[in-house]
Amino acid sequence: EVQLVQSGAEVKKPGATVKISCEVSGYTFSDSYIHWVHQAPGKGLEWVGFVDPADGETKYAEKFQGRVTIAAETSIDTAYMELRSLRSEDTAVYYCARVRGGYFQYWGQGTLVTVSS
Amino acid sequence: SYVLTQPPSVSVAPGQTARITCGGDNIEMKSVHWYQQKPGQAPVLVVYDDSDRPSGIPERFSGSKSGNTATLTISGVAAGDEADYFCQVWDSSGDHPVFGGGTKLTVL
Numbered sequence: 001e002v003q004l005v006q007s008g009a010e011v012k013k014p015g016a017t018v019k020i021s022c023e024v025s026g027y028t029f030s031d032s033y034i035h036w037v038h039q040a041p042g043k044g045l046e047w048v049g050f051v052d053p054a055d056g057e058t059k060y061a062e063k064f065q066g067r068v069t070i071a072a073e074t075s076i077d078t079a080y081m082e083l084r085s086l087r088s089e090d091t092a093v094y095y096c097a098r099v100r101g102g103y104f105q106y107w108g109q110g111t112l113v114t115v116s117s
Numbered sequence: 118s119y120v121l122t123q124p125p126s127v128s129v130a131p132g133q134t135a136r137i138t139c140g141g142d143n144i145e146m147k148s149v150h151w152y153q154q155k156p157g158q159a160p161v162l163v164v165y166d167d168s169d170r171p172s173g174i175p176e177r178f179s180g181s182k183s184g185n186t187a188t189l190t191i192s193g194v195a196a197g198d199e200a201d202y203f204c205q206v207w208d209s210s211g212d213h214p215v216f217g218g219g220t221k222l223t224v225l
Contacts, residue, residue, distance in 0.1 A: 035214070045152075045160065045203055045216040059213065095159055101166070102207040102214070103150040107159040 002026035004108035022096035121217035139204030
């Protein structure tokens, strides 16, 4: 059974950094890209970026470029998303997902990040 | 960048058929995927590559495409189908996925 299990909720102050993990199981970690998606409260889905665990290649949405780093640690089948210089509009649920063939096949349970002073 | 347009809401009586549309330029040239998201839960893939269903998704969920519009059709709608539905394509020019704004399906 494919599973993506994310780390728990975080509360951060403006300007801080958050790092979320996504541990996968049930498939070969390096055979699929891991993408991250942002969903602000009551809003839609917004793509953040991806990592190819096979070679570490990354790509980020323009909106998050410069503040986000996505990486993969193949030894422990885990992907990470780090978001820096947090601001109130970063308050959201962040999902990791396994993507194959251009679609989001499996999703993590989501991690709520709250940015508040 | 590429834009997908969905109606904010669709309402349907139990047992009837719900149709949720997703519009985009030259969408006929792209593969369209659909996700269901219930409150407090992660999205779930219900249709991929325009009209294929993942295992475990009921046949009541189907996808189609015509002209500049893709459609998710849910037949025999039940209260458990009440959710937000998002369409998604791959923007080949920017090499990244794009989501529609989402449609809230209400079962009357």
